[in-house]
Amino acid sequence: MPLVVVGSVAIDHVETPVERRNNLLGGSATHFSVAANFFTSVQLVGVVGADFPEEHTRLLADRGIDVSGLHVVPDGKTFTWTGKYLPNMNDRETLEVELNVFGQFDPKLPEAYRRAEYVFLANGVPAVQMKVLDQVPGRRLAVADTMDLWITTQRDDLERLLKQLDGLVLNDSEAKLLTDTENLVAAGRAVQAMGPKFVIIKKGEHGAMFFGEYETYVLPAYPTQRLVDPTGAGDTFAGGMMGYLAQREAFDPDTLKTAMAYGIVSASFNVEGFGLERIRDITRDDIEERMAQYRRMLSF
Amino acid sequence: MPLVVVGSVAIDHVETPVERRNNLLGGSATHFSVAANFFTSVQLVGVVGADFPEEHTRLLADRGIDVSGLHVVPDGKTFTWTGKYLPNMNDRETLEVELNVFGQFDPKLPEAYRRAEYVFLANGVPAVQMKVLDQVPGRRLAVADTMDLWITTQRDDLERLLKQLDGLVLNDSEAKLLTDTENLVAAGRAVQAMGPKFVIIKKGEHGAMFFGEYETYVLPAYPTQRLVDPTGAGDTFAGGMMGYLAQREAFDPDTLKTAMAYGIVSASFNVEGFGLERIRDITRDDIEERMAQYRRMLSF
Numbered sequence: 001m002p003l004v005v006v007g008s009v010a011i012d013h014v015e016t017p018v019e020r021r022n023n024l025l026g027g028s029a030t031h032f033s034v035a036a037n038f039f040t041s042v043q044l045v046g047v048v049g050a051d052f053p054e055e056h057t058r059l060l061a062d063r064g065i066d067v068s069g070l071h072v073v074p075d076g077k078t079f080t081w082t083g084k085y086l087p088n089m090n091d092r093e094t095l096e097v098e099l100n101v102f103g104q105f106d107p108k109l110p111e112a113y114r115r116a117e118y119v120f121l122a123n124g125v126p127a128v129q130m131k132v133l134d135q136v137p138g139r140r141l142a143v144a145d146t147m148d149l150w151i152t153t154q155r156d157d158l159e160r161l162l163k164q165l166d167g168l169v170l171n172d173s174e175a176k177l178l179t180d181t182e183n184l185v186a187a188g189r190a191v192q193a194m195g196p197k198f199v200i201i202k203k204g205e206h207g208a209m210f211f212g213e214y215e216t217y218v219l220p221a222y223p224t225q226r227l228v229d230p231t232g233a234g235d236t237f238a239g240g241m242m243g244y245l246a247q248r249e250a251f252d253p254d255t256l257k258t259a260m261a262y263g264i265v266s267a268s269f270n271v272e273g274f275g276l277e278r279i280r281d282i283t284r285d286d287i288e289e290r291m292a293q294y295r296r297m298l299s300f
Numbered sequence: 301m302p303l304v305v306v307g308s309v310a311i312d313h314v315e316t317p318v319e320r321r322n323n324l325l326g327g328s329a330t331h332f333s334v335a336a337n338f339f340t341s342v343q344l345v346g347v348v349g350a351d352f353p354e355e356h357t358r359l360l361a362d363r364g365i366d367v368s369g370l371h372v373v374p375d376g377k378t379f380t381w382t383g384k385y386l387p388n389m390n391d392r393e394t395l396e397v398e399l400n401v402f403g404q405f406d407p408k409l410p411e412a413y414r415r416a417e418y419v420f421l422a423n424g425v426p427a428v429q430m431k432v433l434d435q436v437p438g439r440r441l442a443v444a445d446t447m448d449l450w451i452t453t454q455r456d457d458l459e460r461l462l463k464q465l466d467g468l469v470l471n472d473s474e475a476k477l478l479t480d481t482e483n484l485v486a487a488g489r490a491v492q493a494m495g496p497k498f499v500i501i502k503k504g505e506h507g508a509m510f511f512g513e514y515e516t517y518v519l520p521a522y523p524t525q526r527l528v529d530p531t532g533a534g535d536t537f538a539g540g541m542m543g544y545l546a547q548r549e550a551f552d553p554d555t556l557k558t559a560m561a562y563g564i565v566s567a568s569f570n571v572e573g574f575g576l577e578r579i580r581d582i583t584r585d586d587i588e589e590r591m592a593q594y595r596r597m598l599s600f
Contacts, residue, residue, distance in 0.1 A: 225486075
């Protein structure tokens with residue numbers, strides 16, 4: 001079952017305590033697509049400028065990701081993000097953001113995408129995310145991500161969006177901000193009460209919590225030995241999770257939990273290299289192997 | 301198989317954003333004993349002053365905890381701790397500490413305790429912890445806790461102790477401090493390289509990580525709905541874990557992982573009430589029921 005993702009495609013410059021790397025292929029839709037593509041066919045919607053390197057588009061297309069929804073603005077520049085990780089590798093500073101063409105992103109889904117049943121709205125302006133939903137009237141599962149900026153500045157739109165979502169994925173500090181609650185369990189439930197059938201709170205190196213109609217649970221992160229660059233880990237998590245759901249064509253509680261585990265395992269590969277460097281070189285077998293290790297880790 | 305614990309017995313005054321409670325029965329050996337006692341017989345070694353309320357001793361004794369090793373200093377005052385939890389309930393400030401008789405704690409194990417095979421050295425001066433080890437020459441499993449103060453001020457003694465331990469339990473910030481490492485996986489391995497056969501890093505609301513000779517894994521905390529007072533959660537964790545190991549008379553890798561899960565489940569009850577208020581009212585059946593939920597939570 002194809003899966004549509006709408007989000008950013010970016011050029012990242014990333015600095016860690018060990019190394020600085022420039023001109024990495026980044027963006028939420030990019031990380032999501034590469035992860036989801038291990039499980040199902042992915043239709044990407046995004047926007048880039050004329051400066052966007054041909055090799056980046058080719059990398060995505062060569063993996064079988066449908067990039068017919070990647071709009072190129074001839075006289076525009078691609079969204080760029082420059083960030084620096086603090087020594088704990090969990091906190092980061094954004095050094096520079098140039099939204100460029102992503103600032104006027106008005107996603108138009110190609111006709112072939114509009115029959116999608118599985119949709120992921122990567123982090124973006126809530127009003128724009130809502131306009132995407134209108135273009136996929138036959139959707140069975142729509143899940144979105146959001147961020148602190150929209151919680152603070154676009155609260156009304158975000159609340160309207162939440163009522164139309166099946167699932168929301170956000171990180172721990174965002175969940176606390178959205179609900180003005182310090183306890184994560186309480187925060188997750190409060191977000192769920194705002195509309196989504198399920199809410200997933202990402203806790204970075206500490207894993208992720210799930211809040212559904214019938215259950216609340218938490219799964220730890222896979223303890224990888226080499227943490228090189230966490231950029232895109234959250235989108236990779238969402239990609240692995242949504243990819244598995246779309247592949248299975250199901251989102252019952254058991255399938256959702258397994259999907260969350262696939263998301264966690266996918267993210268653990270993403271952080272082992274800069275940008276896509278690690279995850280682009282693995283196979284579905286590598287994911288299955290680590291998934292088996294992850295299951296063993298949680299069995300006693 | 302009896303289990304010996306050596307540590308503090310204290311009077312706690314605890315302030316949370318919701319409530320302040322005074323004169324709670326606290327201390328590392330107390331929390332440890334109550335948890336371990338669900339699994340095995342516990343022999344407690346500690347010291348209190350003449351002011352220590354008779355009802356506190358009775359509470360422990362009535363549960364079957366051997367308090368013949370609880371030394372009462374006739375003209376002394378009991379160790380008291382006053383602390384305040386910040387709104388996130390994970391961080392806390394120590395408002396006041398009066399070590400009193402605990403400051404001169406020189407544990408002498410009753411003859412009956414010296415045949416112990418399972419020993420837990422709750423947080424204390426490393427040199428004192430080492431003197432306890434000398435009194436249990438037939439020990440099969442000795443595990444200790446420590447804290448930032450000893451890492452900073454008693455480093456040499458602590459390093460000597462580490463070489464004699466089977467296991468060390470410490471929290472995440474302490475592991476980072478001890479190894480001058482920000483990455484927890486790397487920190488855990490570095491601590492293990494200092495001597496202990498296994499190391500457990502407690503991450504509070506995020507669960508615990510295990511580092512053994514053959515494996516590294518992480519288990520999440522049980523997501524309890526009501527977080528009332530986290531005081532003693534780490535010692536309750538250790539008590540549930542060590543209690544299970546002593547009951548099973550084994551500490552092979554599989555048993556250790558199950559023991560860690562019991563520790564996590566035990567701690568989840570402890571935080572649901574001030575001091576011992578919640579955990580003293582539960583039964584082993586309650587622990588087993590939540591353990592089954594915890595297993596289900598981690599199955600997919």
